[in-house]
Structures are given as C-alpha cells and as structure tokens.
Amino acid sequence: MPRTARSSTRPAVAGKIEKLVSEIVERAGKRKEPALDVPMRTLSNARYNKVKRIIEMGRATQNREFFKLGTAKSFMQTLLVASGCKRLIDEGKTASIRQVYYLLKHSIPGTREKTFNDQSESDPILEDLEVTIDALREELHVFADSKGAMVGEIILTDAGDTIDCTRLGTGGYAIPSIVEPEIIRFKKCNAKFVLHVEKGTVWRRFVEDRFWKSHRCIVTHGGGQPPRGVRRLLYRLHHELNLPVYVLLDNDPWGYYIYSVIKQGSINLAFESRRMAVPDAKFIGVRSGDFEKFHLSDDVKIAIDDKDIKRAKQILAYPWFEGKKEWKKEIDLMLRHGFKMEVESMMTKSISFVTESYVPHKLKHRDEWLD
Amino acid sequence: MPRTARSSTRPAVAGKIEKLVSEIVERAGKRKEPALDVPMRTLSNARYNKVKRIIEMGRATQNREFFKLGTAKSFMQTLLVASGCKRLIDEGKTASIRQVYYLLKHSIPGTREKTFNDQSESDPILEDLEVTIDALREELHVFADSKGAMVGEIILTDAGDTIDCTRLGTGGYAIPSIVEPEIIRFKKCNAKFVLHVEKGTVWRRFVEDRFWKSHRCIVTHGGGQPPRGVRRLLYRLHHELNLPVYVLLDNDPWGYYIYSVIKQGSINLAFESRRMAVPDAKFIGVRSGDFEKFHLSDDVKIAIDDKDIKRAKQILAYPWFEGKKEWKKEIDLMLRHGFKMEVESMMTKSISFVTESYVPHKLKHRDEWLD
Numbered sequence: 001m002p003r004t005a006r007s008s009t010r011p012a013v014a015g016k017i018e019k020l021v022s023e024i025v026e027r028a029g030k031r032k033e034p035a036l037d038v039p040m041r042t043l044s045n046a047r048y049n050k051v052k053r054i055i056e057m058g059r060a061t062q063n064r065e066f067f068k069l070g071t072a073k074s075f076m077q078t079l080l081v082a083s084g085c086k087r088l089i090d091e092g093k094t095a096s097i098r099q100v101y102y103l104l105k106h107s108i109p110g111t112r113e114k115t116f117n118d119q120s121e122s123d124p125i126l127e128d129l130e131v132t133i134d135a136l137r138e139e140l141h142v143f144a145d146s147k148g149a150m151v152g153e154i155i156l157t158d159a160g161d162t163i164d165c166t167r168l169g170t171g172g173y174a175i176p177s178i179v180e181p182e183i184i185r186f187k188k189c190n191a192k193f194v195l196h197v198e199k200g201t202v203w204r205r206f207v208e209d210r211f212w213k214s215h216r217c218i219v220t221h222g223g224g225q226p227p228r229g230v231r232r233l234l235y236r237l238h239h240e241l242n243l244p245v246y247v248l249l250d251n252d253p254w255g256y257y258i259y260s261v262i263k264q265g266s267i268n269l270a271f272e273s274r275r276m277a278v279p280d281a282k283f284i285g286v287r288s289g290d291f292e293k294f295h296l297s298d299d300v301k302i303a304i305d306d307k308d309i310k311r312a313k314q315i316l317a318y319p320w321f322e323g324k325k326e327w328k329k330e331i332d333l334m335l336r337h338g339f340k341m342e343v344e345s346m347m348t349k350s351i352s353f354v355t356e357s358y359v360p361h362k363l364k365h366r367d368e369w370l371d
Numbered sequence: 372m373p374r375t376a377r378s379s380t381r382p383a384v385a386g387k388i389e390k391l392v393s394e395i396v397e398r399a400g401k402r403k404e405p406a407l408d409v410p411m412r413t414l415s416n417a418r419y420n421k422v423k424r425i426i427e428m429g430r431a432t433q434n435r436e437f438f439k440l441g442t443a444k445s446f447m448q449t450l451l452v453a454s455g456c457k458r459l460i461d462e463g464k465t466a467s468i469r470q471v472y473y474l475l476k477h478s479i480p481g482t483r484e485k486t487f488n489d490q491s492e493s494d495p496i497l498e499d500l501e502v503t504i505d506a507l508r509e510e511l512h513v514f515a516d517s518k519g520a521m522v523g524e525i526i527l528t529d530a531g532d533t534i535d536c537t538r539l540g541t542g543g544y545a546i547p548s549i550v551e552p553e554i555i556r557f558k559k560c561n562a563k564f565v566l567h568v569e570k571g572t573v574w575r576r577f578v579e580d581r582f583w584k585s586h587r588c589i590v591t592h593g594g595g596q597p598p599r600g601v602r603r604l605l606y607r608l609h610h611e612l613n614l615p616v617y618v619l620l621d622n623d624p625w626g627y628y629i630y631s632v633i634k635q636g637s638i639n640l641a642f643e644s645r646r647m648a649v650p651d652a653k654f655i656g657v658r659s660g661d662f663e664k665f666h667l668s669d670d671v672k673i674a675i676d677d678k679d680i681k682r683a684k685q686i687l688a689y690p691w692f693e694g695k696k697e698w699k700k701e702i703d704l705m706l707r708h709g710f711k712m713e714v715e716s717m718m719t720k721s722i723s724f725v726t727e728s729y730v731p732h733k734l735k736h737r738d739e740w741l742d
Contacts, residue, residue: 093579093722096572102718105670114670145571147518149545158540169529170554174520174545183541200516201467208464223516299476299485347473351464 013140016133017086021079034066036078039131039271041124046270048319053279055264055320057131057271077125078132080104080115085129088141094178097123100142131271136180138232143177148230149200150175151207152218153190154237159183165218170207175220177229179236186241191218193244194237195359196281198258199224202248202343202354209355215363218243225258228269231276234262238278245278246369248359251286252304252340253311256331259283264320283370284362286341288333294358300345304338326370384511387504388457392450405437407449410502410642412495417641419690424650426635426691428502428642448496449503451475451486456500459512465549468494471513502642507551509603514548519601520571521546522578523589524561525608530554536589541578546591548600550607557612562589564615565608566730567652569629570595573619573714573725580726586734589614596629599640602647605633609649616649617740619730622657623675623711624682627702630654635691654741655733657712659704665729671716675709697741 024034038061039045045058064075084104088095095103101122106115116122130137137144149172155164158176165173176183195217197203203221206212212219218237222230237243247262249255263281265273290296304312312331321327334340346354362368395405409432410416416429435442435449455475459466466474472493477486487493501508508515520543526535529547536544547554566588568574574592577583583590589608593601608614618633620626634652636644661667675683683702692698705711717725733739 088722091722094575095718095722096575096715098572098713099576099715099718099722102670102716103722105719106668107670143572143575146542158542161538161540163540163542167532169532169534169547170549171517171529171534171545171547174542176540176542178541201469201514204465204467204514205470297477299473299478342469344467344470345473347466347470348476351459351462351466351470351474 013133013135014086014089016135017082017089020082020133024079034075036064036075036132037061038064038078038128041127041131041268041271043267046267048264052274053264053320054273054277055267055270056273074125074128077115077121078128081122081125081129082133085140085142094141094143096143096145097126100126136232136272136275138178138180138228141178144228146175146177146229147223147227148175148221149173149203150218150220150233151203152194152212153216154186154218155188157185157187162187166213170204172203172207175230175233177227179229179233181236184233184236186236189218189241189243190216191241191243192216193246194218194220194234195246195248196220196222196226196234196262197248198222198250198255198343205352206355209352211355211359215360222258226262228272228276231262234278234281235276238280245281246284246363247281248285248343248362249283250340250342251288251290251334252302252342253308253315255286256312256315256327260315260318260320284368285358286343287330287368287370288337288341289368290358291337291341294349296341296345297348299348300341301339302341304335304340308340309335324371330370384504384506385457385460387506388453388460391453391504395450405446407435407446407503408432409435409449409499412498412502412639412642414638417638419635423645424635424691425644425648426638426641427644445496445499448486448492449499452493452496452500453504456497456511456513465512465514467514467516468497471497507603507643507646509549509551509599512549515599517546517548517600518594518598519546519592520544520574521589521591521604522574523565523583524587525557525589526559528556528558533558537584541575543574543578546600546604548598550600550604552607555604555607557607560589560612560614561587562612562614563587564617565589565591565605566617566619567591567593567597567605567633568619569593569621569626569714576723577726580723582726582730586731593629597633599643599647602633605649605652606647609651616652617655617734618652619656619714619733620654621711621713622659622661622705623673623713624679624686626657627683627686627698631686631689631691655739656729657714658701658739658741659708659712660739661729662708662712665720667712667716668719670719671712672710673712675706675711679711680706695742701741 028034040060040062045060046055047058049056064071066072066075084100098119101119104115150165151168151172152165163173200221200223206219234245238245247259249258263279265277316331346358399405411431411433416431417426418429420427435446437443437446455471469490472490475486521536522539522543523536534544571592571594577590605616609616618630620629634650636648683706687702717729
C-alpha cells in the first residue's frame with residue numbers, strides 16, 4: 001500500500017460516500033425518484049459570518065433527479081465522481097482533477113454519449129460532491145497543482161518520512177497539495193510565529209539570510225495567490241500549533257486580495273473557509289505609509305492604472321472590509337499616492353534591508369499592522 | 372556569511388567581472404574610447420552544432436562605446452549590472468532578476484534620467500553580461516523563479532544540509548533555481564537512470580507508487596517547460612554521475628518542443644546549451660503509435676487544431692530534427708491521426724497504468740524510444 005494514504009481517513013470520507021449512495025438506493029426501494037440535494041455554490045449563496053469572521057456557504061440547495069430530463073445527466077455525473085473518489089480512497093491513491101476526468105470518461109454503453117465531454121464538466125461536479133457530503137477535495141484524494149514552500153523551526157512527517165525544515169538547503173519543503181493530518185503530521189515545533197510572504201523570490205531572501213533562525217519562526221510562500229495546500233497548511237499551523245500568522249505582501253490591490261483570502265476565505269470556495277481561513281492573520285506590510293517611514297526613493301513607485309483603482313474600490317466594498325477604518329485609510333492613501341509598491345522594491349535600500357530592517361521593525365511595532 | 376554562497380566560485384566569476392572592467396580602464400588609460408564587445412544573442416547568431424549535437428551561439432558581436440550617442444546608455448547599463456552582480460557575489464547573496472532591477476535603479480545625479488526605466492531594460496542587459504564574460508546567470512548570483520521537483524535514489528547536500536531524496540514524503544525536493552556545484556553537491560547515488568516527466572501531477576503518481584524505489588531511479592519534473600535550474604540539474608546528473616536521462620512527455624507539439632530544449636537547448640538561450648543541454652536524452656513516450664499498441668480508448672483523443680499543425684511543421688523544420696527519419700514518421704503519424712494525447716490520459720486504463728505497465732514496458736523496449 002502506498003505510504004501517502006493512510007487508512008485513518010478511509011472510513012470517514014468513504015463512509016460519507018456510502019451513506020450518500022445508500023440513501024438513494026433506499027429511496028428507490030420505496031419507489032421514490034432517485035435524487036440528490038446539492039448545496040448551491042453561487043455568489044448569492046455565499047455570505048460573510050461576522051462572528052466567525054469567515055466567508056461561508058448558505059443553505060440553498062438544488063435538487064438533482066434521475067427521472068428529470070434537465071438533471072438526469074448531472075445526477076449520473078455526480079454519482080460517477082463519487083464512485084471515482086471512492087475508488088481512489090479504497091486503493092489508497094490520489095489523482096489530479098484532470099486525472100479524475102480521464103478516470104471517469106467513457107462512452108455510455110449503447111449510446112454515443114460520453115459521461116463527460118471535457119474537464120470543464122467534471123471539475124464543477126467534483127466541487128458539488130465536496131459540498132454535498134461535506135468533505136474537502138483533498139479528503140476525496142484529489143489534488144491541485146502544488147506551489148509554495150516552507151522553511152523554518154518545525155519538524156514534520158510527510159507520508160512517514162521525517163522532514164526537518166531547518167535542514168532543507170535553499171529549496172525548502174515544497175508544500176504539497178494534500179496536507180491532511182493523515183499524511184502530514186507536526187512532530188516538533190520551536191517556532192513562535194509564521195511569516196507568510198507572497199512570492200518565491202522574496203521567500204528566498206529570507207531563506208538565505210536564515211531569518212527563520214534569528215527570529216525563531218517558519219517562513220512560507222504561496223507563489224502569488226496561495227493554492228489550497230498552502231492555505232490549509234497555514235490553517236493547521238495556526239489552529240493546531242497556536243502559531244500567529246503574519247503576512248507580508250505587495251502594496252497593491254492584488255496584495256489586499258491575497259490577504260483577504262488567507263484571512264476570510266474566497267467567495268468561490270466559500271464552503272472551505274472554515275477549514276482554510278485564518279481570521280486572526282495580520283497584515284504587516286507593505287503599507288503605503290512605509291514610503292515616507294522608511295525614506296524610500298521614487299524608484300519603488302509603480303503608477304497605478306484604472307484597473308487598480310477599480311479593483312481597490314471593489315475590495316473596499318466587500319462586507320469583510322466593512323467597518324475596518326484602518327483598511328479604508330490604507331487603501332485611500334494608496335489611491336491618493338497614485339502608486340503601488342512591491343516587497344522586492346526594498347532592494348533599492350540594500351540587498352537584505354527587508355530581512356534585517358523592515359520586517360524586524362514591523363514585528364516590533366504592532367500598531368503598524370492591519371487586521 | 373550565508374550558507375548558500377561559497378567562496379569557491381567567488382574568485383572565478385568575480386575575477387571575470389574584474390577583468391572586464393580593468394580592460395576598459397586600461398583602454399581609457401591609453402586614451403582609447405571605453406568600449407565593450409557583446410556577443411549577439413539573435414536567431415541569426417544561433418546555430419546547430421552537428422558534432423556536439425547542441426544549439427550554440429555564433430561569433431558575431433556588437434560594439435558598445437561610451438562616447439557614442441546610440442550605445443552610451445547600454446554601455447553604462449552593462450557596467451552597472453556587472454557592478455550589481457559583483458556586489459551580490461561579494462556579499463554572498465543572490466537576487467531575482469526583478470530584485471536586480473530594483474537594486475540598480477536610480478536617478479543619474481544631476482539629471483532626471485533613470486538608470487533603468489523598467490525591468491524590460493535590465494533583463495536583456497543581464498543576458499548580455501552573461502555572454503560577454505561567459506558566465507551562467509546563476510554564477511552571477513541571479514535566479515529565476517523555481518519550479519520542478521525531484522525524488523529518488525540520491526543523497527545530496529544543499530547549502531551544507533544533507534538531503535536524502537528517498538525520504539522526502541510527498542512533496543519531494545523542490546529544485547532551486549541555482550543548482551551550481553558550490554551549493555548542490557552529489558553525495559551518494561544509487562540510481563541507474565533519471566526519468567523526467569512533464570508535469571507535477573504526473574510526477575506525483577510516480578512518487579505515490581514509489582516508482583523510483585522499484586526501478587532504482589530518480590524522477591524529476593519541470594512544471595511544463597523546465598526552468599533553468601531543472602535543466603542544469605539534469606545536465607549535472609547526466610554528466611557528473613553518468614545517468615541516462617529518459618523523458619516522458621505529452622504526445623503533442625509542446626511535448627516535442629520540451630524534449631528538444633532538454634536535448635539540444637533553445638535558440639533564446641543558445642549560449643547556455645553547453646552547460647544545460649543533454650544531447651543523449653531519450654524520448655520514451657507518449658508516442659502516437661501507443662494508441663494502438665496499448666489499446667487506448669477514444670477517450671484519450673484530443674483533436675489537434677491549426678496551431679498544433681503549424682507548430683508540428685515548424686519543429687520538423689528545425690535543423691536538429693533534420694535527417695531524423697523516426698521523428699519525421701512520428702510527427703507525421705500524429706498529424707495523420709488528427710489527435711494528440713496527454714500522459715495523464717493513461718488514467719483511462721487504470722490509476723497506476725502509467726507506472727505499473729506503460730513506463731516499465733517502455734524501459735524494456737528501447738526500439739520504441741526516439742532519439
């Protein structure tokens with residue numbers, strides 16, 4: 001049996017799939033139409049939970065019946081994806097969403113009809129299954145492409161292998177797409193916090209300067225917008241090890257957005273916020289006021305365009321930015337300045353300014369953070 | 372001193388920069404115009420060396436003079452980039468190409484002129500410097516974003532840390548952008564060959580099935596078109612450890628192109644082929660004939676379009692495909708079939724068909740490889 005999948009999740013999620021199917025069989029036995037209720041993954045069914053401070057999915061559902069022309073195909077596809085995931089779980093293997101598509105694609109006997117015509121049909125059905133049985137895609141043994149890396153004061157086991165994240169050279173630990181507890185276990189952690197930076201190029205500066213050692217921390221990056229594996233890992237580091245999560249991003253609307261996804265979750269994946277969002281994450285920079293505070297030169301300025309302005313206003317209008325006066329001031333200042341700044345522009349001061357001066361300053365001055 | 376940069380390269384490349392500069396100073400001392408000869412990185416100056424079987428840069432150069440209006444700025448920029456790289460080398464640090472841009476951007480005293488207006492000005496100058504002093508970008512301490520990973524029967528040291536690539540869980544070793552011998556050293560290798568696959572999603576199947584263990588090998592991927600770090604690592608594994616390199620790619624023009632870059636190098640980076648190309652690499656699949664050979668179903672077929680046809684014909688016209696009858700037959704068959712296939716489509720047979728049947732078959736039947 002491959003070492004990547006452990007029997008511990010098997011009963012839980014496999015059981016949910018079995019329950020889903022046996023309910024349909026039961027209905028059929030009572031001569032009722034075989035049908036499924038699938039929660040709706042639409043914008044109108046996503047809402048911000050002010051108490052939990054995360055984006056959640058509402059209760060609206062959509063009925064899929066076997067004997068209705070409009071839903072018969074999606075009913076069949078949902079059960080097919082469920083059977084495919086069950087097969088992956090039973091065999092202790094994982095697959096990409098594209099591989100799931102290939103695994104389940106075939107001609108329906110006696111017809112020229114395909115189960116799926118292309119991957120754009122199987123991807124949403126997989127998300128339907130996730131919400132219907134309340135399981136993460138990763139628990140269904142399906143993964144996305146991975147990006148992002150980690151280095152620092154933590155020892156973990158990955159599929160049984162011990163990984164000491166203080167001894168990984170310059171490459172670091174490549175954060176896999178599936179980081180569920182049955183694969184990744186935290187063994188020993190000396191870190192006091194997690195510093196998450198936007199990109200691999202910035203992260204490398206922190207690795208070279210051994211920032212994680214001098215500040216006793218973990219440093220992660222997500223290759224831009226962090227993929228599910230990175231978000232889930234941040235969630236686990238925060239919730240299981242009580243590590244605060246500090247986020248260092250570019251001073252632009254894209255940076256604001258990445259922060260809001262790490263903190264509250266996204267609208268698209270609203271149903272996963274509660275297993276991925278870190279509402280206590282803090283934004284430590286780059287802030288517009290840093291331009292004056294750190295006497296940066298004009299060389300760091302990147303003029304904003306209409307798209308940036310539009311995006312910034314959209315972000316301010318999100319319910320989860322509502323009432324956050326500091327954020328409103330922050331974004332207004334960026335718009336008034338008329339320029340944005342990247343973390344990498346700290347190089348205009350000196351090669352290691354970001355690790356030796358900027359972040360240490362920010363760690364000391366909590367009043368400069370944004371919530 | 373950071374552990375990522377060792378003093379061993381310092382004299383070599385730093386010395387080349389010093390030589391470049393002292394020659395200019397010497398010319399000035401003799402009252403000659405300060406000038407530089409920069410090899411031309413154009414298509415017309417790239418050629419295929421049939422003996423070495425790699426793409427090389429020709430001997431054409433371009434003169435950059437300080438006292439000529441048309442070249443004064445690029446002369447200044449070239450020396451500026453040289454001084455920035457010297458500074459990185461001296462401080463034992465590395466930077467991304469974007470960071471180099473920020474590091475060197477400033478106003479020229481007494482003018483409103485900037486040294487670089489944006490990164491599109493500094494990137495080509497950096498490549499100019501590489502060819503002028505005959506040093507890899509990585510030797511100049513400048514890196515690109517990294518992608519790609521490795522797992523298997525090898526133990527290496529990365530910046531002093533020992534990395535056992537048989538014990539890295541599901542994430543594997545993230546291949547860094549800089550893999551020069553002063554950072555990455557091969558300690559012990561039990562592998563008989565390297566299997567390079569196109570994408571991370573395919574690579575993960577080989578990791579889960581522990582293919583590297585049952586076949587005593589190393590398995591790498593390059594996240595699509597392999598970045599410089601991955602190509603350089605394949606080169607080193609092949610040339611220093613005598614490991615054959617077998618390549619598994621999609622059956623489409625993009626796959627053919629990736630293979631040709633791994634094997635002969637690319638036109639854009641012609642000057643680096645001799646430190647990155649692996650002319651003895653073998654293409655083990657996916658081949659068009661595999662459709663019949665492995666009784667694949669129609670579900671694997673992806674119809675080719677005009678772009679695919681055009682690209683396939685371009686590739687056949689490359690001098691390095693000239694006279695390769697087997698490749699001509701191969702590409703002609705794909706065009707005649709009218710469809711392409713992805714490695715991931717092997718899932719239509721079974722989850723582990725690719726690792727348990729397809730690749731083992733290919734490893735046994737060398738007559739099915741393409742050179």
